[in-house]
Amino acid sequence: MLKALALADHGEEALARLADMGRLGVPVDSYSYAHGLKACIAGSASHAPASARVREMHAHAIRRGYGLHTHVATTLIDCYAKLGIVTYAERVFAWMPERNVVSWSAMIGCYAKNERPGDAIELFQEMIASDADLVPNSITIVSVLHACAVVNALGQGKVLHAYILRRGFDSLVSVLNALMAMYMKCGCLQIGRYIFDWIGRRRDVVSWNSLISGYGMHGFGRESLQVFEEMIKEGISPSIITFVSVLGACSHAGFVEEGKKLFESMVEYNVTPRAEHYACMVDLLGRAGRLDEAVELIQSMRIGPSPQVWGSLLGACRIHGHVEYAEMACSHLFDLEPRNAGNYILLADIYAQAKLQNQVDVLKELLEEHALEKVPGCSWIEVKKKLYSFGSVDDKNPQVEELQALIGEFVTQMKNEGYVPDTRTVLYDIEEEEKERILLGHSEKLAVAFGLINTSRGEPIRITKNLRLCEDCHSVTKFISKFTEREIIVRDVNRFHHFRDGVCSCRDYW
DNA sequence: TTAGGGTTAG
Numbered sequence: 001m002l003k004a005l006a007l008a009d010h011g012e013e014a015l016a017r018l019a020d021m022g023r024l025g026v027p028v029d030s031y032s033y034a035h036g037l038k039a040c041i042a043g044s045a046s047h048a049p050a051s052a053r054v055r056e057m058h059a060h061a062i063r064r065g066y067g068l069h070t071h072v073a074t075t076l077i078d079c080y081a082k083l084g085i086v087t088y089a090e091r092v093f094a095w096m097p098e099r100n101v102v103s104w105s106a107m108i109g110c111y112a113k114n115e116r117p118g119d120a121i122e123l124f125q126e127m128i129a130s131d132a133d134l135v136p137n138s139i140t141i142v143s144v145l146h147a148c149a150v151v152n153a154l155g156q157g158k159v160l161h162a163y164i165l166r167r168g169f170d171s172l173v174s175v176l177n178a179l180m181a182m183y184m185k186c187g188c189l190q191i192g193r194y195i196f197d198w199i200g201r202r203r204d205v206v207s208w209n210s211l212i213s214g215y216g217m218h219g220f221g222r223e224s225l226q227v228f229e230e231m232i233k234e235g236i237s238p239s240i241i242t243f244v245s246v247l248g249a250c251s252h253a254g255f256v257e258e259g260k261k262l263f264e265s266m267v268e269y270n271v272t273p274r275a276e277h278y279a280c281m282v283d284l285l286g287r288a289g290r291l292d293e294a295v296e297l298i299q300s301m302r303i304g305p306s307p308q309v310w311g312s313l314l315g316a317c318r319i320h321g322h323v324e325y326a327e328m329a330c331s332h333l334f335d336l337e338p339r340n341a342g343n344y345i346l347l348a349d350i351y352a353q354a355k356l357q358n359q360v361d362v363l364k365e366l367l368e369e370h371a372l373e374k375v376p377g378c379s380w381i382e383v384k385k386k387l388y389s390f391g392s393v394d395d396k397n398p399q400v401e402e403l404q405a406l407i408g409e410f411v412t413q414m415k416n417e418g419y420v421p422d423t424r425t426v427l428y429d430i431e432e433e434e435k436e437r438i439l440l441g442h443s444e445k446l447a448v449a450f451g452l453i454n455t456s457r458g459e460p461i462r463i464t465k466n467l468r469l470c471e472d473c474h475s476v477t478k479f480i481s482k483f484t485e486r487e488i489i490v491r492d493v494n495r496f497h498h499f500r501d502g503v504c505s506c507r508d509y510w
Numbered sequence: 511t512t513a514g515g516g517t518t519a520g
Contacts, residue, residue: 003511034512074513081514105514112515139515146516178516209517216518244518251519276519283520311520342520468520494520 002032006039011053014039018060033061033072041079054079068096074103081110105140108147117147118387121156138172145178149185152464152491155385157182173199177206184214187462187489187496205239213245218496219505221253228262238269240276247280251287252495254509259284275306282309286316287509291325307336314346318353326350341372353424361429379443379465383454390446403449404440407476411440414479422472444473448480448488460487468492469510478502 005014014036021028040053058076061067067076073096080089093099093107104127111120124144127134136144141164148157161179169175176199184192196203196211208231215224228246231238238246243266250259263281266273278301285294294313298305310329317326326347333343344367351359367374380389390400411421423435439445444465451461469492481488482502490497498505 029512031512038512069512071513076513078514100513102514107514109514137514142515174516181517204517206517211517213518239517241518248519279519286520308520313520315520346520 002035002039006035006042009039009042011040011042011050015053015056018057022060028064028066030066030069030071033057033066033069034075037072037075037079041082051083051085054083068092070096070098070100070103074106077103077106077110081106081113084114086110086114086116101134101137101140104134105137105143108140109143112143112147112150115150117150117153120144120147121151121153138169138175141169141175142178145175145182149182151380151387152186152462153382153385153387154183154186154188154462155382157186159385173202173204173207177204177210180207181210181214184210184217185491187460187491187498189214189218189220205236205242208236209239209241209245212242212249216245216249216252217494218498219252219507221249221255221258224249224253225255225258238271240271240274243271243273244276244280247277247284251280251284252506252510254288256284256288256290275301275303275309278303279306279308279312282312283316286313287319289316289320291316291320291322295325295328305332307333307340310336311343314343318346318350321350321353323350323354323356338370339372341367341374344372345374349425357429375467377443377465377467379447379463381447381451381461381463383451388447388450390443390450399450400441400446403446403453406449406452407440407445410476410480410483413483414476419475419479422470422475425470425472439472442470442473444469444490445476448477451488452480452484452486457486460489463488463490465490465492468494469497474504474508474510478504 001017002014005017018028018032018036021032036057037054040057041050058067061072066072073092076092077089080086080092089107089110093103096103108120108123111117111123121144124136124140127136141160145157145160148160164170164175164179176195180192180195183195192211192214196207199207208227212224212227215227224246228242243262246262247259250262259281263273263277266277278297281297282294285297294316298309298313310332314326314329314333317329330343330347333340337343344363348360348363351363376391378389378391380387421436421439423432423439426435426438444463447463448461451463455461469490474497477488477490477499479502480486481499488499490499495506495510497510
């Protein structure tokens with residue numbers, strides 16, 4: 001009965017039946033809670049009621065002495081992971097008297113799902129060090145690979161690759177797919193391609209999707225389209241994700257016509273366009289400056305535009321400085337995602353570009369009023385398998401002054417060659433000189449400087465940034481790549497930038 | 511009859 005309720009997403013009823021069991025004196029067991037907990041979170045539109053139900057079920061399990069039963073506790077970890085309540089998952093994990101490979105994997109997956117990839121990797125290391133009988137399996141490996149990909153931890157990823165070979169996990173397509181995705185997300189496109197070829201005939205739709213998106217995020221639109229065509233020729237049915245990937249690739253490469261054709265062809269493959277496909281199309285059109293077309297497409301949608309769709313339009317307005325459409329996008333976004341500070345910041349940015357300081361101030365007041373905080377810019381770099389992170393106003397790192405001075409030298413050099421710092425994105429109403437100083441402290445510049453000092457000549461510098469790369473950092477990094485003859489690879493929140501010899505692979509289109 | 515994973519998107 002409880003299992004059926006879980007499958008049908010009836011959490012309330014599952015709780016009620018469990019209460020009945022107590023009242024009627026029917027003994028419960030670990031199965032009751034495992035199914036009951038699944039029912040609590042399945043299919044819930046909102047986290048709030050699901051969270052209340054899980055806690056209630058958790059309390060019930062504790063009262064009956066099942067709170068720390070291995071299967072029940074593991075299910076609890078997964079429930080809290082899915083609800084984003086990491087501290088509860090940690091507490092359950094810490095108190096378990098017996099943990100097996102599944103419990104460890106659930107906890108590692110919890111960190112990976114909740115933007116704590118560093119902790120996921122650490123826990124994995126703890127796991128293999130803790131007990132000789134505790135052996136990770138393919139699911140554990142896939143979770144950790146995913147975590148490495150998220151933080152761009154290539155060194156750790158390679159350690160895992162070696163581990164996979166030693167333990168023979170390389171016979172599993174799921175593991176190879178995750179390995180391929182990890183390499184491509186860490187900037188190693190060629191190795192990803194190599195693994196794809198090596199998988200050979202065993203490749204599945206996930207392998208194809210990974211390769212298509214891999215080429216896409218590196219700006220190789222042509223290759224991405226080729227792989228898509230190859231996939232069709234081989235008789236593989238493209239999935240919803242295939243189209244998100246290939247449309248995204250068109251967007252990064254500026255292939256407007258190709259993208260439009262693909263979008264129209266979706267019905268032929270029995271894939272109905274969803275909001276995420278519209279978001280890709282709006283991004284594609286908007287980025288290319290075809291804002292009117294983007295707006296027309298939104299208005300033609302039969303499904304309600306998602307925040308991502310309006311977000312794409314807003315992003316395009318920022319690139320092309322379109323105040324009117326930005327306001328239109330925000331009139332929806334402020335309703336749909338009232339707590340997302342990023343939307344307010346983007347609009348403020350657009351107002352600042354248009355020199356509408358009064359409007360900028362209004363938005364800043366709004367942000368304060370709702371106690372919304374901007375996500376601070378953060379960049380990180382891996383040196384000798386250790387991650388170093390930099391914040392934009394980072395005074396904790398004693399090396400920051402040295403790093404800023406180094407950047408300052410490059411900037412002086414650049415100014416001699418006619419460069420003017422792009423201070424438009426600094427929203428504070430302060431003197432130009434002060435704005436330039438803020439730009440010098442941007443986290444990606446600090447990370448590049450750190451890389452220059454702490455890696456050897458000829459070695460590529462790999463940086464990861466949590467936001468979009470700003471125009472000024474883009475110009476400065478191009479210069480540094482030429483001046484120091486270094487290859488600099490930056491992964492921002494959207495895509496890769498390969499800087500070499502003063503040129504960026506995105507061809508300044510991002 | 512019970513527990514954990516991979517591909518995408520502003």
